[in-house]
Amino acid sequence: MNSIALKMLVGDRAKYLGMIMGLTFASLLITQQSAIFTGLMARTFGAITDLSYPDIWVMDPKVQFIDDIKPLQDTQLYRVRGVDGVDWAVPLYKGLLKARLENGNFQTCIVFGLDDATLIGGPPEMVVGRLSDLRRAEAVIVDEVGSRDKLARAPSDGLGPKIPLAVGDVLELNDHRATVVGICRVTRTFQSQPVVYTTYSRATTFAPRERKLLSFILAKAKPGEDPERLCGRISRATGLAAYTRDQFKVKTMSYFLKYTGIPINFGIAVVLGFIVGTAIAGQTFYNFTLDNLRHFGTLKAMGAAAPTLLRMILLQALLVGAIGWGLGVGVASLIGYLLRNSELSFKLPWQLLAISGSAVLIICLSAAVISIHKVLKLEPAIVFKT
């Protein structure tokens, strides 16, 4: 009877397409909004993602997320190095500094100061130049997106596209001269500000004078050492907070989830997608069943048992659900792909596919359950009524 069920479904083109469109729209909205939300959340810990070499981030216990800088005394670095199980520990400066552009405008940049000796914490990918070029005088490395956009120079005639910042160009960082020695590629950050890398000692000269300038201590556990246990030991020994990379990502993301309206805004869009999908697809599917009630009655009179009718309706619901979900996810992915070089944050892990698939499944099953109820309660004597 499966073929009969499918022919009944696709034979009514208008309703069939209506259901597919409703579910496609629901799936698109749920998938796309969730993917943008996930992308945005991933950006909140973009800097942690890029610093993949260290296992452990050590910081002031009051720090709530990666941009919440509460500087430490430099001596803390040596205390961390002294904890049993720590292979090495290096300082990291992270701060927001103003760069003065050639046209006199100012642009706030995220500045990372890397350990002078090891340059641990550098960008994940160099586009132009080498990380070791940071050892040259006044050297900075600038991220590619920032160099093309916010740090780019206006053309001399004022017309045409901006001229990207290039190796050899000079910036003023907090009234200090800095020379671009490389261009790198980094994970987009939540604030979308240009990212500038330099050495720790140079960053501390760029930064406004403060008593403490050490933002984070990056540490590596000795081989065989459990990083989570080591974090506990570092905390107990130094009184500082120590997190594994993943723990710090979660902490950072949790802050944004808790203290910003982002989840609510995206949550509303996702819920709206779900409601609209339920309303359109559910209603259309129910109407489709109502339109076919006489035929279901005929089948019932001719000997179709309840499980047969149930299977037919479920098959119809699952088919439109699968097609609608597939199209919705496909369109969402296409949008994400086409806008991959824009500011749009878009991340579509398999978990999101499972979530949107489950949402569409719930919509379809709800519609099917209502329809099944109607069909099972149907008096087959309806077939004798004209």
Next chain:
Amino acid sequence: MDSRTSQTAPGTAPSGKAAVRCRGVVKIYGGGSGRVVALRGVDLQVEQGELLMLVGPSGSGKTTLISVIAGILDQDEGDCRVFDQDLRKMPSREKTRYRGKTIGFVFQSFNLIPTLTAVENVAVPLLLNGWKRSRAIQRAGEVLDRVRLADRSRSLPAELSGGEQQRVAIARSLVHEPRLIVCDEPTSSLDQDTGQRVIELLREVAVREDRALIIVTHDSRIFKFSDRMARMNDGRVVEVIDLRKTA
């Protein structure tokens, strides 16, 4: 009514093997002030090999009676057996299965599934009885040939005339070789000539020794095709006329 017919007492039947035997069947719809007594103690017997027409004014209980006989409705009182089976006492699932195997239906408005071709519509009872699709389609094609519609087997119902649609419905009612065929006003949606041809066809292909045919109709033009006629009024069979006992 034809003067050559012989009248018998209500509910009695010629001796033979009974396909349907109803005794004192009562059916009541609703309750309270909306209570409607549709059948008030119907006695009726239908023999195997005969075509019985159930006639009477609208609201006399004809459709309710065939619904009870076909196991679509349960009577409130009385006894109704189809080939010695009491459908009311059967569990719902077993009754549905029995109906699917034993009873064929022809409806006034054909009730063909509009998105299925003629041959697929005819194959539906076989599919419901667990036949493989390819075999069911082959068998449905053979039955369509018997109702002289082999050349329209791939047509959708909307592409067929009313008479052709009813012939498809007849093929569907026969395809699984049911022992009882129940037809509800099979000619009322058709013009006179087409109605006549359809009933001739139905008589030709459906009436067999081991099978019974019950036709509910208002259409006096087709009365002559019946073996017996049971006239109903106000929920009772008030008269049974045997047209075979003609001069």
